[in-house]
Amino acid sequence: MIVDPVLARGRFDRDTLPLLQQEVAYQNAGIRVVRIAFPVIEVALWWRAINGELLLHVQADDYDYLPVQGWWTDGTGQPAHQGGSIRLPGGLGFQLGGDPYGQNRTWFCFPGWREFHDHPGHQNTPCIHYRFQPAYRLPGLIVQLQSDLNRPQVGVT
Amino acid sequence: MSNEAPVEPRVTLLHLTILVDGIPEQKVYPGNEKVEEVIKSLLPAGKKHEWQQYQLRDRGQNPDQALDPSRSLVEDGVKDHDTLSLTKKDGGGGAA
Numbered sequence A: 001m002i003v004d005p006v007l008a009r010g011r012f013d014r015d016t017l018p019l020l021q022q023e024v025a026y027q028n029a030g031i032r033v034v035r036i037a038f039p040v041i042e043v044a045l046w047w048r049a050i051n052g053e054l055l056l057h058v059q060a061d062d063y064d065y066l067p068v069q070g071w072w073t074d075g076t077g078q079p080a081h082q083g084g085s086i087r088l089p090g091g092l093g094f095q096l097g098g099d100p101y102g103q104n105r106t107w108f109c110f111p112g113w114r115e116f117h118d119h120p121g122h123q124n125t126p127c128i129h130y131r132f133q134p135a136y137r138l139p140g141l142i143v144q145l146q147s148d149l150n151r152p153q154v155g156v157t
Numbered sequence B: 001m002s003n004e005a006p007v008e009p010r011v012t013l014l015h016l017t018i019l020v021d022g023i024p025e026q027k028v029y030p031g032n033e034k035v036e037e038v039i040k041s042l043l044p045a046g047k048k049h050e051w052q053q054y055q056l057r058d059r060g061q062n063p064d065q066a067l068d069p070s071r072s073l074v075e076d077g078v079k080d081h082d083t084l085s086l087t088k089k090d091g092g093g094g095a096a
Helices: A005-021 A023-028 A114-118 A138-149 B035-042 B045-053
Strands: A031-037 A040-047 A052-059 A069-073 B013-020 B023-030 B054-057 B083-088
Touching: A005 A023, A005 A031, A005 A040, A005 A138, A023 A031, A023 B013, A031 A138, A040 A138, A052 A138, A069 A114, A138 B083, B035 B045, B035 B054, B045 B054
Parallel strands: B013 B083
Antiparallel strands: A031 A040, A040 A052, A052 A069, B013 B023, B054 B083
């Protein structure tokens, strides 16, 4: 634990407030809130390629000193894996495994996500550069991820 | 011959919810406003010149397609009370 947990929770609660209070607006944009309980956010993102939703788990430990982590889940809360029952996106920044910590889990190679900033290939883009930009706070990250998910270049595995 | 003044075409005002930086904002735009101008209006002063890096999406009318910035909101199929989102065209992801 790096950040005072009470402070981290306060920042998390502040930044997730729009997701809770304006749930319908997000749902109209393809983002359905499933659960928000510090330090976890679970949302379902609309994915045109499968004409359905994909479940996103966001882990916001030490928010907001460290960037958040994220991965796809299988509906039971467990990480989804390539070759499993869930169809997953691949390509662009949607990684299917081999995160910087050696875990076999999907991860997001996009600025603002912890795996991106901890990757040896991205040490020239420190997270501090993004930390206070509104687009890289929790709602902004999720909305941008949903947008990227629906780019035509993203494949279905 | 009629002496009545010509009737000006009415401009449709669209009441929209737009996710900007992920936060819902209530906005009103004329339906004939070009999407390019809407994008510029939503960006901060220092970023307006980068407007081509951004896109507006309307899941309701154009399922997950970006709106054509050269057309007006109405021409792009946007309707009153729609929810749009402003995002970067490219979130910066790439193969590690």
